Amino acid sequence: MVRAYNYTRAKKNRVYDVEAICETFSVHKNTVTNWRKSVLSSIDERQPLLFKGSELRLFLKQRQLEQKQKLRLGQFKCFSCKARTWPEPRSWNFEEGTSTCFWAHATCPECEKGVQKAISGAQYQQICKALESNITLQLLDEDNGLVPGDVVKDQGNGVVEYKPENERIIFEFQKYTERYNKKTQDAYLAAIRAFEVFLQCKPFDKLKTDDATRYRRHLAYEGMDGRSKSSIAHAASHLRKFIVWLTKQEGYRRLNRSIPDYLELSRADLAGAAGTKNRDYPSxxxxxxxxxxxxxxxxxxxxxxxxxxxxxxxxxxxxxxxxxxxxxxxxxxxxxxxxxxxxxxxxxxxxxxxxxxxxxxxxxxxxxxxxxxxxxxxxxxxxxxxxxxxxxxxxxxxxxxxxxxxxxxxxxxxxxxxxxxxxxxxxxxxxxxxVRHFLTELGREIASQEGPRKAWSQNLGHETVVITEKYYAKMTADHRQRIFEDMRRGVVYSEDEKDLLLRFLLQELEPGSPEYKRGLELFTKRMERR
Missing domain, CATH: 1.10.443.10 (Intergrase catalytic core)
Structure with missing residues (x-):
């Protein structure tokens, strides 16, 4: 049965068991069994059967590509089961259509329903000769065949063979991190996969402090290549937490417990990394x-x-x-x-x-x-x-x-x-x-006193004002320059004007009143200076 599945639902860094595949793609476990009988490989034969997300993704993508390929000479599309099939030669029969084409009829080997397609006179002659000489129909135009859909570990093209034991421990870590949201969990897995690739899929139970030292230097080098300090620091932090968890698992307890310490990044390691970029937000x-x-x-x-x-x-x-x-x-x-x-x-x-x-x-x-x-x-x-x-x-x-x-x-x-x-x-x-940066900047403009500023921050979902100020709408050089220009020109708001501006934004002023007009004037001038 061939059905189009959104292969992007399979996350390349994850490890899936049969139940997770069924839940992700809304399929029955028998469907997964059929996939495995075709070309989808599990990491090994142990139970529970596990599948690399990258291979599952590639398998489903290949199936989509197959559906976009032109049917080969002896191939039929069954409209009952949606499969692209190669019927048994004994089920073939032909019916003359027009002077230039024939109708080929056969039986679908998947659902045993009738299939048919139109073929040219030349194709009819070619198929008849093949059937008479017992040539396999797949060989008639093999040059037009699909790219093989098998998911293989090619040792000759620089692709490192993965280790099943690593996949199984990553699967256990996935279950451990289910308490986090999906994005956080994916960030952990991305950090682990990058470390695994750097070590050429070295088994995790053989990790040494030298491995951690080399990878820390690699992260520092990535910082020199333009990667931001924040992303490097987060990757190192996620990896440290994974190794701390790893040293507590059965079969990994003999690992040196100081390995996470060797991944600690210093300020010198991050010296060449790009700083946090100012976020663009609308006026x-x-x-x-x-x-x-x-x-x-x-x-x-x-x-x-x-x-x-x-x-x-x-x-x-x-x-x-x-x-x-x-x-x-x-x-x-x-x-x-x-x-x-x-x-x-x-x-x-x-x-x-x-x-x-x-x-x-x-x-x-x-x-x-x-x-x-x-x-x-x-x-x-x-x-x-x-x-x-x-x-x-x-x-x-x-x-x-x-x-x-x-x-x-x-x-x-x-x-x-x-x-x-x-x-x-x-x-x-x-x-x-x-929007979050816009609202932070707007709050900074109108909520200058402690009470309104705290209320504004909490309305953004932040526990403290410090979080709002640290992560959102950081002051740019242009903004700082405008503030100094205002101070030179003596443009300073009195406490009454600040209170009036706040009441205007809280919609507490009567439209058309003198206070409303003055509040609108203050608001307009303040926004123009942005």
Whole structure:
């Protein structure tokens, strides 16, 4: 049975057992058995059977390529079981079609259903001669055959043969790190795989302090090659934690327990590495342009515009935005309940956050969008940002007892909405995460006192202001220069002006009042200086 599977779901650094493959690709274990009978290799014959993610990925990719290849002369495509088959010669028969073609009929060896295809007169003669002389049909045009799909460990092309014992201990470490989110787990595995490749797949039970020393120097050299300090430090940290765990496992306890210490990077090791790059984020004018430029003629377009507006107003991360349901947003209190049991928050942390005071129009866009969903029949348990298929089939929303509309499984839809917004506004391609830097900078501008600054930071999901200041919207040289220019010109806000600016952004001022106009003036001037 040939069916297209998204091979990118198989992560190359992971190790999969049969159960994990079944869960990842929604297949039965018998399907995995059939894959193994063809060309998919397990790491060894021991139970449980384990498969390298890179080989599983390559196997599924090869299957996709096969489906795109032109059928070979004696090959049929069975429309019953979707297989590309080589029927038994005795099942072949021919029927004359037009003056230039014939119909070839045969029986599918997979499902025993009839298959057929049109062939030319020349192909008919070639196949008949082959059948009469008992030549295998696969040999008729073998030069047009597919690239072999076997996953092999080629010793002649510099490919290092992996060690099954390493794969099994990595599989155990995967189970140990299941308490972390997927991205963190993948970062650990990437660090381990890079170390394994550097050592040419040396068995982990034979690690020496010299191996760790050589790899530390290798990481320092990568820093000289332009890799950032942060990525190098994280890779070394992940690897140290893995080896600490490794020394506690059966069969690895005789390893030198000081090996992780040899991976400790000094400041000298990181001296040549690139510093942390300043993150690009939009100005308030660009944010307004992005949202106002997006079309809103259809419900799908209104959804995409609401995604971008919600990212700024809610301050949620992309994965959390994609997994929100209608019940999580209170348009009266202007609150978002990020319930970690349903919303994909960072570190599975639940929090109740307020809408950020950015622009009244953004708030209204969200309120109108949510009301429109309610009018169409969407309910509390339904996704706040439904997939296109559900938006096109709104008639099914009226069915009593229907299942809830599912949220997106990834944050890709949020990224696509941002890409569209930036294209419509003709601004740089800002990412959903740039919103976090934008909000940090905005908070720095308007929340100068301790209380508002702490509230702003906690609304971003940070436990302390220090985290916000350390990792987001770091001050650039241009920003520092503008501050000094303001100080030279004597542009300093009084405490009353700061309080008025904060009240304006918190929407506590009556539109049209003198205080509102003064607050708008202060806000506009401050944003222009950015």
């Amino acid at each position: 308030i004018a660009e944010v307004e342009l992005m949202i106002s430029s997006m079309p809103a003629n259809t419900l799908a377009q209104q959804r995409d515009r609401a995604i971008v507006a919600a990212s700024f107003v809610f301050g949620t991360r992309a994965d959390a935005t994609a997994s929100l349901r209608l019940k999580h947003v209170d348009i009266d209190k202007k609150e978002v309940n990020q319930d970690a049991t349903e919303v994909r928050t960072k570190n599975s942390k639940s929090m109740l956050t307020c809408w950020f005071p950015i622009n009244d129009e953004f708030d209204q866009i969200l309120i109108d969008y949510i009301k429109r969903l309610r009018e169409q029949g969407f309910e509390d348990e339904d996704a706040l940002f439904p997939p296109n298929a559900d938006l096109r089939n709104v008639a099914s929303l009226k069915i009593e007892g229907r299942p809830p509309i599912s949220t997106w499984k990834s944050s890709g839809s949020v990224a696509m909405a941002f890409k569209s917004a930036c294209q419509f506004a003709n601004v740089p391609a800002y990412t959903p995460h740039s």
